Amino acid sequence: DAMVIQNPRYQVTQFGKPVTLSCSQTLNHNVMYWYQQKSSQAPKLLFHYYDKDFNNEADTPDNFQSRRPNTSFCFLDIRSPGLGDAAMYLCATSSAAQGGEQFFGPGTRLTVL
Amino acid sequence: AQSVTQLDSQVPVFEEAPVELRCNYSSSVSVYLFWYVQYPNQGLQLLLKYLSGSTLVKGINGFEAEFNKSQTSFHLRKPSVHISDTAEYFCAVSTYNTDKLIFGTGTRLQVFP
Numbered sequence: 001d002a003m004v005i006q007n008p009r010y011q012v013t014q015f016g017k018p019v020t021l022s023c024s025q026t027l028n029h030n031v032m033y034w035y036q037q038k039s040s041q042a043p044k045l046l047f048h049y050y051d052k053d054f055n056n057e058a059d060t061p062d063n064f065q066s067r068r069p070n071t072s073f074c075f076l077d078i079r080s081p082g083l084g085d086a087a088m089y090l091c092a093t094s095s096a097a098q099g100g101e102q103f104f105g106p107g108t109r110l111t112v113l
Numbered sequence: 114a115q116s117v118t119q120l121d122s123q124v125p126v127f128e129e130a131p132v133e134l135r136c137n138y139s140s141s142v143s144v145y146l147f148w149y150v151q152y153p154n155q156g157l158q159l160l161l162k163y164l165s166g167s168t169l170v171k172g173i174n175g176f177e178a179e180f181n182k183s184q185t186s187f188h189l190r191k192p193s194v195h196i197s198d199t200a201e202y203f204c205a206v207s208t209y210n211t212d213k214l215i216f217g218t219g220t221r222l223q224v225f226p
Contacts, residue, residue, distance in 0.1 A: 004156075008144035025185050042203060042216040043157070050212060090156055099164040100145040100207030104213055 001028070004105035006091050012111045013081050021076040021108045023091030031103065032074040034066060035090040043090055049052045049074060078110075115140040115206050119217035128226050130194055134189040134220045136178075138203035146187040146213065147205040148178055157203065163187065174198070199224045 005024045013019040027034050027076065028045040035043035038094040049068045063085070066112045078085055088109050116139045126132045138144060145164050149157040161172025168180040178189045187204060204217040 005138050006156075040201075040219070040221075046214060048212060055212075088154075093155075094212065099162070100211075100214065101147065101159060101162055101208075102157075104149075104158070106156045107154070109154060 004093055006089075006104055006105035008108060009106060010109045010111070012113060013078075014113050015083065016080045019078050019081055019110070021078075021089050021091075021110070023074045023076070024072050025093045025103075025105075026072070027093075027095070028071065028094055028101060029093035029103070030071070030093045031097040032098075033090075033092040033110055034074070034076045034092070035063075035092065036085075036092055037088040037107075040085050046076070050062055062083060081110070081112045083112050086110055114145065114209060115215045117204050117206050117215055117217035118204055120207075121220050121221050122218065123221045123223065125223045125225065126194055131172070131192050132190065132194050132198075132205075132222065134202050134222065136187045136189065137219060138185050138187065138204075138206045139217045140185075140206065140207050140208065142210070145209075146178075147207075148172065148179060148187070148189050149203045149205060151201045151203065151219075153200075160189070160202075178196050194222070194224050195225050196226060199220060 033048040034046045037043045046110045048059045067075045088107045091105040094102045118137045147162045160161040161170045163180045171177045202220045205214040
């Protein structure tokens with residue numbers, strides 16, 4: 001089945017220790033998104049790629065970076081995680097033909113010690 | 114700019130009772146509308162979507178929603194809920210000229226036996 005895959009599902013890191021979350025897709029969608037979701041809140045868009053074009057949200061901290069080496073893969077790098085960065089991180093994909101529908105991965109739960 | 118309002122943060126209901134989760138939106142252009150469900154520690158799953166055509170949209174798990182342009186609403190309904198419907202529900206909107214989804218704040222549906 002075509003899908004969005006996120007690894008790992010659970011990630012524990014130490015305060016200030018860089019961490020990378022990964023996302024891959026078999027849908028061949030040209031748009032990929034990264035969201036941060038804290039408890040009992042809606043997902044908050046961090047940035048997205050339209051093909052190779054990177055689009056950063058204005059309020060996304062510089063501590064968050066992303067890479068998209070090819071259509072299938074996208075990475076979220078947190079350079080110096082703080083306690084406030086503990087959250088669920090969701091990857092999603094879409095294509096122009098889907099009328100705005102986004103397809104979500106299962107998420108990575110990040111814990112910062 | 115678009116916005117989405119989910120007035121009910123929590124909706125408690127007994128099993129087999131009907132339920133309606135309310136969603137209102139604001140937009141100056143035509144919209145696409147979505148309902149997503151999120152179970153604990155999982156990603157978002159599409160329940161249903163309205164892109165165009167019939168205003169009554171049927172989705173998975175027995176849910177349906179009706180697009181009401183004059184009232185700018187897209188309420189989600191189910192005639193008889195199950196314990197397994199306990200989850201967070203997000204209404205979202207996008208338009209033809211954006212890659213982004215605007216989410217409501219979510220409604221927690223709690224089904225009691």
